[in-house]
Amino acid sequence: MSKKPYVIGIAGSSGSGKTFFLKCFLNHFKAHEVTLISQDDYYIPVVTKTREENRLYNFDLPTTINSALFYDDIKALITGKTVFKEEYTFHNPNIKPKLLELKPAPILLVEGLFIFHFKEINALLDERIFMHAEEEIALKRRLKRDLLERGYNEEDVKYKWFNHVLPSFKEYLLPYKSLCDHIIENNTDDTQRMIKITDEISDSLRSKLQL
Template identity: 30%
Template sequence: MSKLDKPVVIGIAGGSGSGKTTIAHKIAGQMHANDHILIMTQDSYYKDNTGVPMSKRMKINYDHPDAFDVPLLKKQLDQLLHYQAIEMPTYDFKAHTRSSKTIHTEPADIIILEGILVLFNESIRNLMDIKVYVDTDDDIRFIRRLERDMNERGRSLDSVIKQYLSTVKPMYHQFIEPTKRYADIIVPEGGENDVAIDMLTTKMHSILNRNEK
């Protein structure tokens, strides 16, 4: 049985390749062994494009707020906040659409939601106890994205560069970076900032202790 009335939610936003996932896992690694932690990625909630022709799927702007299925994310977060299990969607980045597979996900006392635009939508933002923005240099983020998309998502060098210049960079400055103003904590240097990660972990422990029954 949970020791909390409701789970604690921490949102981690920032540009692609900023170090959001690294921070999420470092926070999880520093929590107590008996704390039940769930790390969710906003990437799982891209819209289902099954009925869209492949030629159009490949042109989808994945860095625009409209690319995400916000109602589904909100619904499943609400379920988790009521300690109900969910069937989390998965996304196939090679097929450019949602996979038919889901992941059965049990609720947890600590939910870490990370993604480029997790602070953009007010209804999602209002569910968070701590809001974090990871602020990392553009060049570093581009190199990390280049390596990830080529190694993990089967993209070519040219396609990654073209996508970065046409959508990723402009969308970052138009939609992602402005969400920095909603953050409780801004973390420079991404996952390498051990001081900020220690501060976040300390704050998480404080909230957990305050919310214990």
């Protein structure tokens, strides 16, 4: 690429609807127009031998992320290089990790809980999007996801929510809410509303970047 990509940071609380937002957003662009790099693929590997150890281990801290490698890969994409990275499978032994090939594109989406907290990464962003949902609604969504998709039990999900997820959100993400360019309050499961929001943001980007 001859031109630096436009870098957009997307962060939000667990249960805020980031996954659906990203799906809607990506549908507005062709594969060569946008690349997504996710903080989730940069967890530092840990060995948890028992269910209790896994329950108590706090994944919702900046120190669990290899932020240096995350930063290096973002920089590589910005300078036009392709990045190869093994996906993170949330310690699920039944899933074989895929080798991700991230190619540079005119729009680079950087997604993750700590992307505003990591100062070097935050400095790379041209635009910031903050996804938010009320605590009660976000917890219900988290329970639905973790019970159905990841096989956790309700006690473990609630333990992590109140002891890890919520405190981390309040300390490492919420303070940056007012500094973001777009604040999306997502307290309903109104898919048409989310599609409309991504329509507006993507149309603005196309005009700005002349895609």
